[in-house]
Amino acid sequence: MRALAIAVLIYGVLSAGCGNPGTTAMTTSSGGSDAATAIVSTDGAVIERLDAIDLEVASWRSATDLVEAHAAAEAARNLVVGPAGPGYGDADGDGTVGGASSIGLLPGLAGEPGLVVGGSDAACIASDVLGGSWADAADRWATLQSAIDAWSPSNNTFPTLPSHPQRLVGWATLALATDDLSTALEYGGHAALHSGITRRAMTSCEE
DSSP states (O other): HHHHHHHHHHHHEEEEEEEEOGEEEOOOSSSHHHHHHSSSSOHHHHHHHHHHHHHHHHHHTEEEEEHHHHHHHHHHHHHHOOOOSOSSOOOOSSSSSSOOOSSSSSOOOOOOOOEEEHHHHHHHHIIIISSSSSSTTTHHHHHHHHHHHBBBBBBBOOOOOSSSEEEEEEEEHHHHOOOOOOOOOOOHHHHHHHHHHHHHHHHHSSO
């Protein structure tokens, strides 16, 4: 099943070739807390991270038991938030940290840089991936936590979040909290939607 997920992932990466990842902004931060420049630390690192997230989401969606679903949801969340972000670590309690990394896709709680930081000259990166300013990173993550706390099957609060990677974190957090496999798989389907939007923004965005 994991081999199939890898094959699907490779096809998705190849089919995204209508964009030009090489033109994604690669300037470096000037150090201000509220960035106005486009910053992607390196295209290769970002694409590698998106590949890893997609692979975990595919494993999550195809899981045959809760242990597998929880492990993949944990890894997907960790790959987005990084060690400086909220909820990073061994969320499923299996003794390992899935998706372990030294940096998140998004900034950390105290504004630590992620692979994608600051603003962006590419409008879809700024709107879909970052979802606006990260000058107050703690507030951005608190907004996500508030959406998670207020979420219910009849009140989906995640569309209020402008950042699609943050929405993925929301679905992963809900999946880790459920003891029902079908529900966890459903949440994985939502996560796949947001990982797909994130990839398109990073690889096919017209600047």
